[in-house]
C-alpha cells in the first residue's frame with residue numbers, strides 16, 4: 001500500500017501558507033510537526049463545550065473532562081502496546097526523562113553507572129549529569145561509528161555490575177539512525193540494569209512497541225507526533241513504576257496527607273502531581289487517533305522516499321557533506337555545506353520558503369564526534385511531498401551559490 005500526502009495536506013491549515021513570497025516547504029519536523037484539524041478542533045471543542053479540572057469534581061463537566069483525559073491515556077497505551085496504568089502524562093519528553101532520572105536517582109549511590117550514547121539529545125544527557133553532580137553517579141558514553149550507527153559492541157563493553165541504567169534514543173534527531181533497542185535492552189537486563197528508550201523521534205518514525213522492545217521506560221513528546229506542545233508520555237513497566245518514589249509532590253498524587261505523614265497514590269497518579277496538561281493530553285489522543293487511519297509502514301516508506309529524492313537531487317555535490325548514513329535510518333538529512341555556516345544556509349533557504357533547522361540540534365557531544373560546530377537538518381514528515389523534496393534541493397543549490 002502506498003501513501004499519498006496530497007490527500008491529507010488540506011487537513012493541515014498551515015501548509016497552505018506562503019513564506020517570503022514562496023509556498024511554505026516545512027522541513028523542520030524533527031523539531032516540531034504541524035497539526036491537523038483533528039487535533040486543533042478536538043482541543044478547541046473541549047474548551048468550548050466541556051472543560052473542567054480532572055479527577056476532583058462531582059459535576060458533569062468535571063466527569064466528562066476526566067473521561068476524555070483518561071480516554072487519551074487509553075489511546076496512548078494502545079499506541080505503545082502498554083497497559084493504561086503504565087502511562088504517565090508529563091509536560092514533554094524532557095520532563096519524562098527528568099522524572100525517571102530523578103526518581104531512580106533516589107536509590108543510586110556514588111560509583112553507580114549510567115550508560116548513554118554519543119548521539120543523545122541533551123534531554124537524555126543533562127538529567128543524568130544532574131545525578132552525577134548530586135550523587136556521584138558515573139556516566140559512560142557508547143561510541144557512534146563513522147556512518148552514524150551506534151557502536152553496539154562498545155556499548156555492550158560498557159555494561160557491568162555497577163550499571164544501573166542504560167538510556168538511549170530509539171532514533172537520533174540528527175543522524176536519523178534507528179538503534180537496536182531490543183538487543184541493547186536484553187544485554188542491559190542481563191547485568192540487572194534498567195533501560196530507558198527516548199522515543200521522541202522513534203514514536204513518530206519507528207515502531208514504538210514497548211513489549212517487543214522489552215524496555216523498562218519509553219518516553220515521547222506530543223508535539224512531534226502531530227499533537228500539541230506541553231504534553232509528553234512516560235511509559236513505565238508496571239513493576240518498575242510501582243517501585244519508584246514520586247518525583248514531584250502536589251495534589252492528586254497522594255493517598256493521604258496529614259500533618260506528620262504522607263502516603264502516595266499508585267502509579268500512574270503517583271507521578272502526575274498537580275493539574276495535568278488536560279487539553280494537551282486530549283489533543284495528543286486526537287493526534288494518535290488521526291494517525292491510526294494510515295498504514296504505518298506505508299507512511300515510513302513515503303518519508304524515506306522524500307529523503308532519498310532530496311539526496312538524489314543534490315547528487316553527491318562535492319560541497320555537500322552528509323552526517324549520518326547508517327543502514328535503515330529514518331528520514332532526517334543532516335549536512336554541512338563547504339564554505340558556508342549552517343545558520344547562513346538556513347536563512348537563505350528561508351528566503352525560498354524552505355524551513356529547516358541549523359545549529360547543534362541539542363546534541364553537542366554528537367557534533368563534537370563529527371568534528372563540526374553545527375549542521376543543517378532537513379527532516380521529513382508524512383505531509384511532505386516529492387515536489388517539496390525537489391524544492392528543498394533546488395533551493396539548497398541556489399543558496400550555496402551565495403557563498404562561492
Ligand SMILES: Cc1ncc(COP(=O)(O)O)c(C=O)c1O
Pocket residue numbers: 030031092093094095121123124169171172173198200201221222232362
Ligand atoms: C531525540 C529527542 N529527545 C528528546 C527531545 C526533547 O523533546 P521535548 O523538547 O519535547 O521535551 C527531542 C526534541 O527535539 C528529541 O529529538
